[in-house]
Amino acid sequence: MIKNDISINKSDKENVMELTDLKVFLTVADQENFSKGADKLGYVQSNITNRIKKLESELEVTLFNRHPKGVSLTERGLIFYEHAASINKRVEEAIFAVREAExxxxxxxxxxxxxxxxxxxxxxxxxxxxxxxxxxxxxxxxxxxxxxxxxxxxxxxxxxxxxxxxxxxxxxxxxxxDVVSLVTKRGVKAEQTSKTWAVFPEGCPFRKVLVDWLDSNGEKPTNFIEVSTLDTLLNCVKSGLASAVLPVSVINKTQEIEFNSTPLPEDYRLMExxxxxxxxxxxxxxxxxxxxxxxxxxx
The missing domain is CATH 3.40.190.10 (Periplasmic binding protein-like II)
Incomplete structure (x- = not known):
């Protein structure tokens, strides 16, 4: 008689992790809040809380730091997030791959x-x-x-x-x-450039180029107008409210009559x-x- 050495006991069945658990975990991590995570998924909060507790129990680690206003990932939670996100993405890819066949x-x-x-x-x-x-x-x-x-x-x-x-x-x-240029209102000469600068939020490489270029000239930008869209930034320049450092490609043919564009010095001119x-x-x-x-x- 051949004996099957592979068996699943009751505790093993209870500790089977489901894909839904990973989705719940990822959503709570992204929203940084149990309540917001529940709203995002369309679940009641108690359901979400219990699923996270169950997941932490199965893994025998704490995934979230609990705060009065929300949650944040622990060090172990960050590690688990990377793997959970990878698994979730690969499941999506597998589904799409099967559907793409037809x-x-x-x-x-x-x-x-x-x-x-x-x-x-x-x-x-x-x-x-x-x-x-x-x-x-x-x-x-x-x-x-x-x-x-x-x-x-x-x-x-x-x-x-x-x-x-x-x-x-x-x-x-x-x-x-692309060629990085000083962009000003049409008719404004380089030496008349506004000391107010229209910029994108921190992390924008063109903002960094602006700061580095001015620093090389012994200047410090003192007045930033931070905007989130290209249209708003260009309108700031077109009105004469501010100057900007941008890739020359953002100005299309119909806009060329509204702006002056002067390439920056060679050390700051090219951006990929x-x-x-x-x-x-x-x-x-x-x-x-x-x-x-x-x-x-x-x-």
Missing amino acids: NFGGKLAIGVVETLASNKFMNILSDFQKQHPNVSISLITGTSPKLLEMIQKYKLDAAFITGQTQTNLFEIEYTIQ THLVRRKDLATNKGLSSFIEKINKNKL
Whole structure:
């Protein structure tokens, strides 16, 4: 008689971790709050709290620091987050891969720095959507550090980021080299440049170039107007309220009559923007087609 050495006792069955548990954990971690996590998932808070307690009991570690206003990940929680996010993403990829065998579709989350969200990029995206109407596109704008963090957390399939990137973690699929310029209102000479600067939030590489360039001239920027969109920034410059340091490509042909654009000195003149994705994830058909489209159309 052949004996089966593999058996599952009652306690093993009770300690089987479910994919739903991982989703609950990731959502609470992202929202930094049990109540907000429950609202996001459409559950009652007690359900979420009990699931997290069960998960911590199974792992025999504390995943969250509890605070009066919310929660934060412990050191062990941060480690678990990386693996849980990876598993969750791979399950999504597996589902999409099976569905793609019959129907080319699925979701595609792309991050874009504000300076790239130009008419040309939007036209390419529009053309891609017409060619692949079953692909659901999410477009997220943000600073390069924020977008890189989102890729690391498996929240983006790919992103356009400006400046240096970790080539050991990310695959660079496309690179744009742009000329960085001092942008002022039309008719304003370089020596008449406003000492007020319109800038994007901390983490924007063009903001850093501005600070470094002024520092090399013995100047310190004293007045920043921080904005979150390119349109608002350009309106600040067009009105004469502020000057800016930007890639010259953000000014399209119809806007050239409204701005002066003077390239910065050679040490600060060139900046690269890369389309990157995680190396450890295979590209699905949607992402592969998007990368191909970008390379073909040359941003």
